[in-house]
Amino acid sequence: MRLEVDIRKTLRSRDRTFVLEASFSSQDDLTVIFGASGSGKSLTIQSIAGLVRPDSGRIAVGGELLFDDSQGVNLPTRERKMGYLFQDYALFPHLSVQENIAYPLKKTWYLGLSSGQRQEVAEIMAAFELTHLAGSYPSELSGGQRQRVALARALIKKPSILLLDEPFSALDSMLRHRMRMELLEIRQKFAVPLVVITHDPADVEVFADTLVEFENGKIKEVSRRKKNNSGQG
Amino acid sequence: MPDLSPLWLTLRIASLATLIVFVFAVAFAWIIARFTFWGRDLLDAFLTLPLVMPPTVLGYYLIVVWGRNGWLGAWLHVHLGISLMFTWQGAVLAATVVAFPLLFKSARAAFEGVNSEYEKAARILGDNEIQVFFRVTLPLSARGLVAGTMLAFARAMGDFGATLMIAGNIQGKTQTAAMAVFDAVQVGDYVLANTLVAIMSVVCVTILVMTNKLGAKRIQ
Structure with a gap:
């Protein structure tokens, strides 16, 4: 590159x-x-x-x-x-871990994810060991967990x-x-x-x-x- | 049973006024919170003016603009045959203007309170400006907007001076609850006055308590 x-x-x-x-x-x-x-x-x-x-x-x-x-x-x-990791991660506080990671995939609020996209989110959550935190909100996570969520969110669209x-x-x-x-x-x-x-x-x-x-x-x-x-x- | 029809009229006027206020106050608040431009402070001051001006003075201005010979009123009358003077729609106009600053101020503060990092993050994740607004800015300022809307509704419900100037106090047509209280006291009908006062007080206290609750629980 x-x-x-x-x-x-x-x-x-x-x-x-x-x-x-x-x-x-x-x-x-x-x-x-x-x-x-x-x-x-x-x-x-x-x-x-x-x-x-x-x-x-x-x-x-x-x-x-x-x-x-x-x-x-x-x-x-x-x-x-681009993928971009902010210094304090900038995870959306009103969205769960799963919703944060799926954010770049879902472009409207009224349509759900396709099954392929759900699969993608599940896979990247597994890769970052976040599956058990899917429903948690950023304020409930430790520093290391927040960073993993932010990385997963940044990488899901393959920047x-x-x-x-x-x-x-x-x-x-x-x-x-x-x-x-x-x-x-x-x-x-x-x-x-x-x-x-x-x-x-x-x-x-x-x-x-x-x-x-x-x-x-x-x-x-x-x-x-x-x-x-x-x-x- | 006292005649409670002024309450229903008040409810209708306040609801419609709040709806109009919501659209314009949120739009102006967003523009002012988001962009720096020449005359921004002046515009903010102008939009806040109804908060500090005596309602009768405000009503006078409304007549100057919307009255049958007013700048806009004359045009409406000639071209569309409409006049807002002494109609319940005129009362909606008065309520809209007096309630506007309450939501405008709350909305501006709410938008400015949204950490711009979240909006930047959304852009990097592929959002255009409209998506950023609906997916990030709006949800993160929702509490402030709801609180401001409730305050605006309470203010729209209670207006007296501006409404009297433009819509008058016509029983069954433009007589709102606030005016019915005035009339009831004038003629010594304390049963009606007490009933209206009690209902309006309960509604206003409820709205304030709910607003405070919303303000206290902020998303960090």
């Missing part, structure tokens, strides 16, 4: 101006964007997902052009086929790429290690390229085939550290 990012964005608030100038590309299926908070990494993956519109530049994932201001291309978020925003920061350190291993397994199983943003060096150790370092809105360094036998992209 080839990820190409070359964007500029200026944010102004009353007393401060932040300029993001991010230009990098990655061929690997495991990319880590590393930097302190406020370094622009979050803005960068939000731009990739289409949640933020860069002022100028170009974004392409796997050869598909998502954004290019010079050509007037700006695909709406819903058409980008072309999975973006993860500080995926382990909401977990305690014991769980963090376990979920890192789980995420690697999931990547194998679903054959989905990952882009992880983090300020935790331990994530770099585990996930970075390509490491992109941010500092004050600029790219400090892009390095390849291939060791995760991340397969063919």
Whole structure:
């Protein structure tokens, strides 16, 4: 999977101006964007997902052009086929685990799921060991369970790429290690390229085939550290 | 048995007014909560005005706009032969205007209280803006909307001043419960006055208690 990012964005608030100038590309299926908070990494993956519109530049994932201001291309978020794991998971509080996971499949509230879709939901719940929690609501789940629900929901439509925003920061350190291993397994199983943003060096150790370092809105360094036998992209 | 027909008229007027309020107040609240545009604060203030203005002043404005010689009223009269003055439909208009800000304010607060991460998540999961609204924003703000609707209904039921200005106080035609109480006291019919007052009080207290209950149990 080839990820190409070359964007500029200026944010102004009353007393401060932040300029993001991010230009990098990655061929690997495991990319880590590393930097302190406020370094622009979050803005960068939000731009990739289409949640933020860069002022100028170009974004392409796997050869598909998502954004290019010079050509007037700006695909709406819903058409980008991204998986996105929010820092605090953003599970819909009014929906059960099963309904959260089925959310991307069911496009209207008055039609139920087809039997094939129900099967899909059941399978992914089994894969994430969530079957016994199908009827529970997000507020009743532990941190690790929430993350699994969020991952299942993000992966059920087989996204072309999975973006993860500080995926382990909401977990305690014991769980963090376990979920890192789980995420690697999931990547194998679903054959989905990952882009992880983090300020935790331990994530770099585990996930970075390509490491992109941010500092004050600029790219400090892009390095390849291939060791995760991340397969063919 | 006192004549309770003003209650039924009140119920009909308040229900219809609440229905109209719901559509417009929710739409305006969503636009104002969602978008930043020039004149937004001014629009918000204008839509909230009926909350603080004396009802008779409001009624006067309604006559200026909807009266037979009013800006819109004249057009209605000439082209459609309709006049809202001294009709129960006029009372619906008055009730709509006085009740509007109560739902508008609650709905704006409810929409702004929805964490935008949920809406972003829905977009990433493939929703267009209409789907985001009906599948995420609306259910997550439902409590606030229901509470606001109940308050608007209570206010629509109880209006006196604005309704009197535009619809008058015609027995059997535009006389609402609030006005029947006034008339009953004027002529010393305390049986009727007490009955109407008791029923209206019970309804209003019930609505407030239910509203508070809804406000207390929020989805986290």
